[in-house]
Amino acid sequence: MRILAVELHRVAMPLVRPFETSFGRQTARDVLLVRVRTTDGDGWGECVAMADPVYSSEYVDGSEAVIRHYLAPALLAAQEVGAESVAGLLGFVVGHRMAKAAVETAVLDAQTRAEGISFGEYFGADRDAVDCGVSVGISSSIDELLAEVDGYVGEGYRRIKLKIKPGWDIEPVRAVRELIGELPLQVDANTAYTRADIEHLGRLDEFGLLLIEQPFVEEDILTHIVLSAAIETPVCLDESIVNAEVALDAIERGATSVVNIKAGRVGGYLEAVRVHDVCAELGVPVWCGGMLETGVGRAANVALAAMANFTLPGDTSGSSRYFAEDLTEPFELVDGRLAVPTGAGSGVDVRADALADWALRPPITLTA
Numbered sequence: 001m002r003i004l005a006v007e008l009h010r011v012a013m014p015l016v017r018p019f020e021t022s023f024g025r026q027t028a029r030d031v032l033l034v035r036v037r038t039t040d041g042d043g044w045g046e047c048v049a050m051a052d053p054v055y056s057s058e059y060v061d062g063s064e065a066v067i068r069h070y071l072a073p074a075l076l077a078a079q080e081v082g083a084e085s086v087a088g089l090l091g092f093v094v095g096h097r098m099a100k101a102a103v104e105t106a107v108l109d110a111q112t113r114a115e116g117i118s119f120g121e122y123f124g125a126d127r128d129a130v131d132c133g134v135s136v137g138i139s140s141s142i143d144e145l146l147a148e149v150d151g152y153v154g155e156g157y158r159r160i161k162l163k164i165k166p167g168w169d170i171e172p173v174r175a176v177r178e179l180i181g182e183l184p185l186q187v188d189a190n191t192a193y194t195r196a197d198i199e200h201l202g203r204l205d206e207f208g209l210l211l212i213e214q215p216f217v218e219e220d221i222l223t224h225i226v227l228s229a230a231i232e233t234p235v236c237l238d239e240s241i242v243n244a245e246v247a248l249d250a251i252e253r254g255a256t257s258v259v260n261i262k263a264g265r266v267g268g269y270l271e272a273v274r275v276h277d278v279c280a281e282l283g284v285p286v287w288c289g290g291m292l293e294t295g296v297g298r299a300a301n302v303a304l305a306a307m308a309n310f311t312l313p314g315d316t317s318g319s320s321r322y323f324a325e326d327l328t329e330p331f332e333l334v335d336g337r338l339a340v341p342t343g344a345g346s347g348v349d350v351r352a353d354a355l356a357d358w359a360l361r362p363p364i365t366l367t368a
């Protein structure tokens with residue numbers, strides 16, 4: 001198919017509660033959506049870059065600029081575009097994986113809608129629903145944390161993940177473990193620790209955690225190897241895993257025994273499937289991370305998480321975890337699970353009224 005136009009939409013979606021990680025606090029989600037208009041129909045992709053470059057080097061204004069000035073013109077200039085050719089067409093741009101993922105997903109959505117197949121079918125998913133976990137931000141007090149976790153347990157979530165940072169780790173984890181009993185529990189440090197903290201992190205072993213996620217900076221594979229050898233809790237890389245080759249290297253060197261897969265971080269769902277496959281071959285379980293996606297991104301994540309080697313619950317929460325109202329039909333938890341959309345493409349539709357109501361500015365339309 002040919003790409004006739006690329007539209008860039010920006011919306012601000014108020015969060016039901018501020019989300020705090022070791023990097024800071026967010027009260028609204030500033031979302032960039034990409035719509036491609038093609039000779040075969042339209043498709044949507046969501047960019048997961050955050051408003052500020054504090055979680056990753058990418059941030060939403062930067063993603064918008066790189067799509068506008070480099071990625072969209074490259075797609076518009078190509079005679080023939082398919083999801084499988086997007087990475088090659090955009091490969092001349094270094095990095096900017098979240099921006100590339102949004103563009104590739106929009107093309108994949110248009111292509112699979114035209115072919116009448118769902119994302120789940122395209123990825124080779126083998127389940128019709130996925131187990132859901134929930135990611136819980138840093139609270140202002142342990143009491144507040146316990147109240148929030150208790151609410152999620154009541155909603156049926158099958159796994160709790162706590163964000164931790166120095167000064168907010170052992171005691172909150174202990175309190176939550178006491179509250180939830182045997183329910184699966186894991187922690188995410190978002191790179192907040194250093195090699196000097198290895199002994200301290202070993203104190204988490206007594207809580208029987210599923211894993212500890214990304215305690216050290218993303219470039220530092222070596223300290224994760226040292227930690228993996230020093231503690232019992234499995235170490236899981238997130239930010240470090242930027243493609244399938246890095247995943248293979250980190251696994252073979254003993255830095256990670258579980259992998260968090262985020263399509264935005266690895267440049268798109270096609271690469272995410274390759275990361276899944278590499279991990280499956282090596283017997284390493286994976287799970288699907290989350291980036292506060294709207295229904296557009298959530299639909300694709302749920303389809304990805306339905307692949308065979310996604311054996312741990314993902315951060316694929318219901319829409320209501322983040323938003324009072326979603327941009328698409330809402331994702332609702334049933335018995336701790338989300339149904340994998342079955343319609344063609346992502347299987348969800350962007351609500352034109354919501355898109356207009358929450359728009360930060362009129363859409364930008366780029367044509368050949």
Ligand SMILES: [Mg+2]
Pocket residue numbers: 188190213214238239260289
């Ligand atoms: Mg993480």
